[in-house]
Amino acid sequence: MKKVRFLAMALMLPLLTSTFTSCDDLQGKETDSLQDQSLSIEYEKYELDNGLNVVLHQDKSDPIVSVAIQYGVGSNREKKGRTGFAHLFEHMLFQESENVPQDQFFKKIQDVGGTLNGGTWQDGTVYYEVVPQNALEMVLWLESDRMGYFINTVTEAAFANQQEVVQNEKRQRVDNNPYGHTGWVIDKNLFPDGHPYSWQVIGELEDLQSATIADVKEFYDKFYGPNNATLVIAGDFDRDETKAMIEKYFGEIKKRQEVAPLEVQNVKLSETKRLYHEDNFATAPQLNMVWPTVEHYTADAYALDFLGEILSDGKEAPLYEVLVKEEELASEPIAFNSSDQIAGKFRILVTANAGVDLDSVEAGIEKAFDSFEKEGVTERDIERIKAGLETDFYNGISSVLGKSFQLAQYDVFTGDPGYIEKDIENIKKVTKEDVMRVYNTYIKDKPFVMTSFVPKGQLELIAENSEKAQVVEEEITENVEAEVAATEEKTIEKTPSKIDRSTPPQLGEAPGLNVPESWNLVLENDLEVYGIEQNELPLVNFSLVIEGGHLLDDLSKNGVANLMTDILMEGTANKTPAELEEAIDLLGANLYMYTTDESIVIRGNSLARNFEATMELVEEILLEPRWDEEELARIKTSTINSIKRNEANPNVIANQVYNKLLYGENHPFAYPTSGTVESVEAISMQDLKDYYNKYFSPTVSRFHVVGDVSQEQALDVLADLKDNWEPKEVTIPEFEVVTNRDKASLYFVDVPGAKQSVINIGYLALPRTSEDFFPAEVMNYKLGGSFSGNVNLVLREEKGYTYGARSGFSGSKIPGTFTASSSVRTNATGESVGIFKDEIAKYRNGITPEDLEFTKNALIKSNARRFETQPSLLGMLQERSAYDLPADYIKQEEEVIRNMTLEEHRKLAQKYLDESKMAYLVVGDAATQFEQFKDMGFDEVKLINKQGEEVKPEAVKP
Numbered sequence: 022m023k024k025v026r027f028l029a030m031a032l033m034l035p036l037l038t039s040t041f042t043s044c045d046d047l048q049g050k051e052t053d054s055l056q057d058q059s060l061s062i063e064y065e066k067y068e069l070d071n072g073l074n075v076v077l078h079q080d081k082s083d084p085i086v087s088v089a090i091q092y093g094v095g096s097n098r099e100k101k102g103r104t105g106f107a108h109l110f111e112h113m114l115f116q117e118s119e120n121v122p123q124d125q126f127f128k129k130i131q132d133v134g135g136t137l138n139g140g141t142w143q144d145g146t147v148y149y150e151v152v153p154q155n156a157l158e159m160v161l162w163l164e165s166d167r168m169g170y171f172i173n174t175v176t177e178a179a180f181a182n183q184q185e186v187v188q189n190e191k192r193q194r195v196d197n198n199p200y201g202h203t204g205w206v207i208d209k210n211l212f213p214d215g216h217p218y219s220w221q222v223i224g225e226l227e228d229l230q231s232a233t234i235a236d237v238k239e240f241y242d243k244f245y246g247p248n249n250a251t252l253v254i255a256g257d258f259d260r261d262e263t264k265a266m267i268e269k270y271f272g273e274i275k276k277r278q279e280v281a282p283l284e285v286q287n288v289k290l291s292e293t294k295r296l297y298h299e300d301n302f303a304t305a306p307q308l309n310m311v312w313p314t315v316e317h318y319t320a321d322a323y324a325l326d327f328l329g330e331i332l333s334d335g336k337e338a339p340l341y342e343v344l345v346k347e348e349e350l351a352s353e354p355i356a357f358n359s360s361d362q363i364a365g366k367f368r369i370l371v372t373a374n375a376g377v378d379l380d381s382v383e384a385g386i387e388k389a390f391d392s393f394e395k396e397g398v399t400e401r402d403i404e405r406i407k408a409g410l411e412t413d414f415y416n417g418i419s420s421v422l423g424k425s426f427q428l429a430q431y432d433v434f435t436g437d438p439g440y441i442e443k444d445i446e447n448i449k450k451v452t453k454e455d456v457m458r459v460y461n462t463y464i465k466d467k468p469f470v471m472t473s474f475v476p477k478g479q480l481e482l483i484a485e486n487s488e489k490a491q492v493v494e495e496e497i498t499e500n501v502e503a504e505v506a507a508t509e510e511k512t513i514e515k516t517p518s519k520i521d522r523s524t525p526p527q528l529g530e531a532p533g534l535n536v537p538e539s540w541n542l543v544l545e546n547d548l549e550v551y552g553i554e555q556n557e558l559p560l561v562n563f564s565l566v567i568e569g570g571h572l573l574d575d576l577s578k579n580g581v582a583n584l585m586t587d588i589l590m591e592g593t594a595n596k597t598p599a600e601l602e603e604a605i606d607l608l609g610a611n612l613y614m615y616t617t618d619e620s621i622v623i624r625g626n627s628l629a630r631n632f633e634a635t636m637e638l639v640e641e642i643l644l645e646p647r648w649d650e651e652e653l654a655r656i657k658t659s660t661i662n663s664i665k666r667n668e669a670n671p672n673v674i675a676n677q678v679y680n681k682l683l684y685g686e687n688h689p690f691a692y693p694t695s696g697t698v699e700s701v702e703a704i705s706m707q708d709l710k711d712y713y714n715k716y717f718s719p720t721v722s723r724f725h726v727v728g729d730v731s732q733e734q735a736l737d738v739l740a741d742l743k744d745n746w747e748p749k750e751v752t753i754p755e756f757e758v759v760t761n762r763d764k765a766s767l768y769f770v771d772v773p774g775a776k777q778s779v780i781n782i783g784y785l786a787l788p789r790t791s792e793d794f795f796p797a798e799v800m801n802y803k804l805g806g807s808f809s810g811n812v813n814l815v816l817r818e819e820k821g822y823t824y825g826a827r828s829g830f831s832g833s834k835i836p837g838t839f840t841a842s843s844s845v846r847t848n849a850t851g852e853s854v855g856i857f858k859d860e861i862a863k864y865r866n867g868i869t870p871e872d873l874e875f876t877k878n879a880l881i882k883s884n885a886r887r888f889e890t891q892p893s894l895l896g897m898l899q900e901r902s903a904y905d906l907p908a909d910y911i912k913q914e915e916e917v918i919r920n921m922t923l924e925e926h927r928k929l930a931q932k933y934l935d936e937s938k939m940a941y942l943v944v945g946d947a948a949t950q951f952e953q954f955k956d957m958g959f960d961e962v963k964l965i966n967k968q969g970e971e972v973k974p975e976a977v978k979p
Contacts, residue, residue: 065078066438072276077253083889089422090168090252092147096221114148124809128875131807133155133531136883136886157266158528162525169273185846188229189821191223192776218361290469298492300475303474309370311469329358336599340354340356409609419892536909548739554729559628561726569619577700583616584701595641653709687756690835719747765939779945780842784940788833788834788835791832800933804861806827820853822852823853865931
């Protein structure tokens with residue numbers, strides 16, 4: 022959790038300006054990098070007669086508009102015994118309303134080329150859409166209908182369905198994940214019984230199952246009135262027309278109950294509480310220490326945010342120095358403050374190396390505290406943290422949705438959408454004395470809650486004097502469909518309205534495709550360069566892609582490419598790891614490297630004025646490696662522990678086994694880029710140097726840059742890289758890919774006690790370079806390419822078996838997969854696999870004209886949103902350069918979509934979807950789920966281990 026930036030960070034922080042342009046100027050100097058500037062975003066706020074707050078922000082840079090409605094209700098407004106209800110209610114509002122039929126919210130927004138979603142957290146609930154500008158009135162019609170014309174549509178069946186969906190979300194995110202119950206244990210013991218933060222947003226399973234329609238109506242009437250909401254519209258719209266539409270659709274909605282402001286309810290512990298839990302999915306122990314603190318927007322909250330970063334962020338942070346470098350107990354300790362609306366907490370989280378006794382971790386934390394108290398806080402620490410805030414601010418408002426969220430949150434929590442200026446002033450006021458004061462006030466020698474989560478059967482690793490946490494584990498039972506009393510279909514009683522709400526508003530003319538101008542050329546050292554100049558914000562985003570990656574790994578030492586991207590970020594020939602890290606931080610830049618199956622990538626993001634200095638660091642990292650043996654040892658330990666942790670994660674297991682089954686023993690894609698424990702242990706520094714010397718070359722590299730930088734400026738910045746990076750010949754190896762599957766095979770990997778089953782279904786299909794690839798993606802859209810895909814509508818919306826189901830094609834220069842996937846509740850595993858199989862088979866017969874029209878609208882009209890942000894433009898350049906696509910390739914793709922016929926769609930489905938030849942992989946509880954598949958008509962049914970090897974069914978213990 023690097024670069025954690027306080028609560029205000031999540032609200033997209035205001036402008037901070039640094040005076041420097043070169044890291045070298047800062048060495049050994051005390052600097053104040055903050056200047057006063059205009060920090061506001063222009064907006065207009067007014068209130069309707071019914072109490073609805075409206076905030077408008079015009080942004081004409083793209084032909085799109087964002088609508089966000091934030092309600093002043095989160096899980097903090099729930100009652101004990103009805104937990105999880107705010108989140109469950111959020112789900113209900115996507116079902117239907119009096120004038121919007123069942124499951125049409127997503128479909129209508131996608132049909133106009135938009136996107137939408139919602140979210141619930143402790144302190145609030147938000148619904149949002151981003152659409153082409155011509156669809157703004159339709160969004161206001163939709164949002165007003167669920168605000169004022171919803172409750173009469175709630176049925177027992179719809180409610181039962183969403184209860185199931187939310188329970189599956191809980192199983193997927195909490196019950197089936199390593200350390201998933203940690204938040205529950207912490208909050209249950211940090212906050213007193215009945216405190217609004219003493220339960221989780223997702224809620225208790227028992228409460229979710231016992232909720233009633235009466236609860237829905239009570240909740241709606243109390244919290245979903247216009248007088249408890251803020252509506253924010255940002256983007257390209259006409260102000261007067263928009264105001265008239267807001268009054269038309271929202272103005273007649275009646276006020277509901279008054280919602281009293283919540284009182285601050287900070288807490289204190291009278292004694293330390295120490296708890297443990299044996300985790301079914303953990304392979305390494307994890308320790309948490311949590312102290313109660315204060316609510317957000319207080320002086321102490323800002324200082325506590327700084328404290329978290331100083332304790333854990335960076336090579337010289339006390340927790341890192343002790344736990345990672347000196348004691349070698351962990352790889353990445355994290356400390357952070359979470360100050361929320363009515364209370365706060367400060368947390369230290371340490372996932373220890375496998376087999377480490379958590380007593381030693383606790384002792385290490387105490388040692389780090391001692392070091393912190395001796396060393397104190399320096400002005401340099403404060404400056405380093407503040408330096409990145411300007412970049413973070415601009416990143417946060419780089420989209421109209423980001424601006425909507427910022428304005429809405431400030432308005433709901435402070436009553437002032439322009440609180441941004443006060444927020445930044447509060448951040449700028451933080452001093453080193455403040456940081457030490459809050460440490461002494463809230464942390465030093467104060468009671469805390471400690472949790473020890475250890476792998477099953479490893480109780481010897483828990484911190485001493487810990488008591489067993491009372492975690493409730495759901496039992497696996499037979500699948501019983503929820504019985505809903507049959508009722509006669511009746512006409513929905515409609516709430517009276519002054520306007521005709523029964524049909525959607527007419528759409529204006531959709532914005533046409535407007536691909537930004539780009540440039541590209543090849544430098545003298547054969548480095549390809551692609552760029553787009555975009556001046557809306559003073560930011561630059563860039564990437565350097567070096568072909569090869571995992572494909573160049575020697576499989577006897579798999580993982581070298583992955584370690585390369587770690588070791589190169591650990592200092593340079595001229596800078597220690599700590600010095601490099603500080604140089605990046607003081608520029609307010611973000612730099613990171615990662616390895617993919619086919620490349621090594623360096624990604625960067627900086628202020629435009631610091632682009633040159635940031636690229637100087639990139640060049641130093643790339644051309645002057647440090648090859649630090651001490652750091653390599655740490656990296657290897659961290660990688661090995663990550664591999665071990667993944668060995669119990671059902672989602673990771675599913676992906677790794679799936680690739681092994683499809684690509685076979687002799688292809689690199691059959692193995693994870695991280696390698697295995699054995700292969701990583703065998704890698705030496707010389708292996709890394711050999712990889713670097715053989716394969717790092719501009720001849721197989723491409724540089725992409727987007728932002729407030731011209732072609733001339735970009736080429737000037739790249740001049741040194743052109744002159745100093747010498748080309749060499751690199752050959753990317755080719756591996757045989759066998760695509761001759763001829764049977765339907767069911768493979769089952771046992772994860773005892775799994776609360777959900779992870780399902781991957783598919784086979785090798787075609788490469789991205791195939792002329793059929795994009796048409797196949799278009800063909801798949803209605804099957805599983807969106808929320809409104811057939812598999813999701815059946816498995817989630819009709820059955821309630823899952824939180825989501827999707828299908829899609831992957832591919833590069835090497836044939837990729839067609840994969841249909843989901844995570845379903847354990848007792849619905851067999852039926853879910855059958856549904857996937859049936860839906861794929863039915864899809865081969867063709868779709869309706871209406872479904873084809875929906876596909877065309879969703880894919881073509883969404884291009885209005887495609888060019889809004891720098892990261893999206895960067896992705897477009899990367900795709901174009903990777904496959905040598907023309908500059909207008911998106912226009913060509915539009916023509917493919919526009920010209921697709923029903924017959925062409927059917928032929929593509931028959932060519933690339935054959936359920937009788939697919940691999941059906943299930944990762945779940947074999948004791949209760951495996952046997953049923955022997956009677957489901959598969960050509961073969963095999964129980965396999967996590968390495969993809971067949972094992973005997975007798976190995977499964979009921």
